[in-house]
Amino acid sequence: MMAIWNKTWLLLLLTTVFLMEPTASAHTGIGSGGDVIAAYLEETRALFVESLQRFQLSSMKIQENICDGQGLEAALKRDCATFLRQVAGAMSGLHSGPGRVPFELSKDPVTVTGPGGSQYRVAAKTLTGPDGSVTFDYGLILRRSPKLLMALVAHETSHKVEFRHGSIDDPRLYIEDDAPVLAFPTGRALLDAAGLAIANFAEHTGIIGQKFSVRDKFYCEIRQNGGIGFYQSGDDVREFSPSDDKPYDAFRTGIGPDRKLQIGVSQGNSCLSLNVMLHESTGCQPNGNSASRFVDLKIYRLFRRAADGTVREPELLRGRKIDRWNPACEDDQTAREQPMSIEAENIVFTCTYKGMVAAAYTYAEKMERLAGDICPGS
Numbered sequence: 001m002m003a004i005w006n007k008t009w010l011l012l013l014l015t016t017v018f019l020m021e022p023t024a025s026a027h028t029g030i031g032s033g034g035d036v037i038a039a040y041l042e043e044t045r046a047l048f049v050e051s052l053q054r055f056q057l058s059s060m061k062i063q064e065n066i067c068d069g070q071g072l073e074a075a076l077k078r079d080c081a082t083f084l085r086q087v088a089g090a091m092s093g094l095h096s097g098p099g100r101v102p103f104e105l106s107k108d109p110v111t112v113t114g115p116g117g118s119q120y121r122v123a124a125k126t127l128t129g130p131d132g133s134v135t136f137d138y139g140l141i142l143r144r145s146p147k148l149l150m151a152l153v154a155h156e157t158s159h160k161v162e163f164r165h166g167s168i169d170d171p172r173l174y175i176e177d178d179a180p181v182l183a184f185p186t187g188r189a190l191l192d193a194a195g196l197a198i199a200n201f202a203e204h205t206g207i208i209g210q211k212f213s214v215r216d217k218f219y220c221e222i223r224q225n226g227g228i229g230f231y232q233s234g235d236d237v238r239e240f241s242p243s244d245d246k247p248y249d250a251f252r253t254g255i256g257p258d259r260k261l262q263i264g265v266s267q268g269n270s271c272l273s274l275n276v277m278l279h280e281s282t283g284c285q286p287n288g289n290s291a292s293r294f295v296d297l298k299i300y301r302l303f304r305r306a307a308d309g310t311v312r313e314p315e316l317l318r319g320r321k322i323d324r325w326n327p328a329c330e331d332d333q334t335a336r337e338q339p340m341s342i343e344a345e346n347i348v349f350t351c352t353y354k355g356m357v358a359a360a361y362t363y364a365e366k367m368e369r370l371a372g373d374i375c376p377g378s
Contacts, residue, residue: 036248037142039358040212041103044149045095047360048157051150051202052092055084067197079182080193083163090161091154094130101126101160102133110137126156128174142247146208146360147199154195209361214238216253216328217354220263220274225346234261238356241281249283253328255351257302265347270303272317274349276340284329293329295322299344317344327353 055063067080094101111119123141126134134156141149162172165181175187184190202208215235223229236259241250254277255261264273275298282293297320303312320342330336341350 035105036214036358037136037138038103038105039214039356040149040360041105041136041141041153043212043358043360044146044153045100045103047146047202047207048150048153048198049092049095051198051205051207052088054205054207055198055201056088056092066201067193069200070193070196072193073183075183076193079184080190080197082182083158083190084194084197087158087161087163091157094157094160101157104133104135105138106135107138109139110135123152124156126159128159128176130160145210146212147203149360150202150208151192151195151199154198155191158191158194211360213359213361214251214253214356215359216278216356218255218261218276218351219354220255220349220351222263222265223348223350224265232263233354234263235357236261246283249285250281251328252280253278257300263349263351264302270301272344272347273300273302273314274298274342274351275300276351278326278328278353280326280329284326290324293324293326295325295327295340297321297340297342297349299342299347299349318342328356 055066063085064081065077066084067077070077072080109121110123110125111121112125114120121140122137124134124136126132134153136152141152144152159175161174163175163181164172165175175181175191177186177188177191179187181187181190184193199208214237216238217233217235219231219233221229221231236253236255238251238253240248241252242248243250253259254275255263256275256277257273262273264271275296277296279292279294279296282290284293299317299319301315301317303314305311322340327336327338327340330338336355337352339350339352341348343349
């Protein structure tokens with residue numbers, strides 16, 4: 001028998017610019033074919049669309065009060081809600097399908113030209129209108145919470161949808177940061193309020209949580225005595241060892257009793273438990289210190305709790321280390337899915353790494369175990 005578990009007013013610096021400047025892609029936190037922050041952005045995009053769609057299906061009372069809680073005057077709250085009701089569908093469409101708005105990450109500071117020609121740094125910038133990508137400043141967004149990152153995406157997206165600034169007879173125009181819109185003194189103030197409102201809505205409805213995470217997916221086969229194989233799959237929450245300058249470069253993830261994902265074989269009063277740990281300390285950089293990049297495989301025998309309450313210490317049956325390699329660092333799928341195998345007592349565990357996905361969820365809820373221990377009472 002085998003088992004498996006998968007273990008207010010805020011100041012938003014969301015300024016934009018209307019002329020795009022060339023930027024370079026960021027190359028930190030790389031893993032399994034993608035950048036961690038890029039993954040967070042794409043997860044935010046998907047959940048932003050979900051939030052807009054749920055907002056559109058919500059009651060009129062919820063729609064009218066979506067901008068509450070920010071200390072806005074009544075007229076501003078009304079105009080903020082009016083804006084979101086009118087453009088929610090169009091904003092959702094900008095992030096759907098092959099023609100969706102591109103996101104770019106810049107490893108260099110993203111700057112805009114302010115009044116008087118002075119340059120200042122911003123978290124993101126985009127063209128006003130439907131064309132062009134949104135460029136994000138890697139250094140300014142890498143620690144943002146799901147709520148603040150969604151508010152930023154919402155702000156930038158709002159520059160790309162037409163909105164009637166006044167009466168029903170007025171033309172539909174794009175919103176610029178420094179021009180007044182409705183009762184708001186500037187478009188920036190309106191878009192900050194609207195972006196925070198939809199992000200608050202996403203948080204209150206459970207679409208996003210307090211923090212981001214990276215989930216690493218594994219697929220494993222277990223064969224006993226060369227016979228029929230059993231297959232299990234699941235994911236583990238990546239464990240980062242953050243530093244101020246490289247917060248996503250050092251991490252570990254894998255399979256084991258202390259992880260979100262556990263795989264094993266029950267054998268009477270004990271069981272065999274697989275441990276697979278992927279170790280990385282240089283952000284998967286090709287010129288990094290590969291000596292600290294390795295895979296550690298172990299098979300332990302775990303013992304059930306005895307009637308008197310005592311538990312024998314786990315027994316290590318077999319260990320194996322794969323030096324200078326981490327499948328989570330491989331961009332090529334074939335290289336990434338090279339099998340990792342270890343055998344003990346005629347039982348062969350073979351696992352492959354299937355890649356990473358980002359999540360922005362209610363952390364405590366998603367960390368709950370979904371099944372019991374493979375060795376109950378151990």
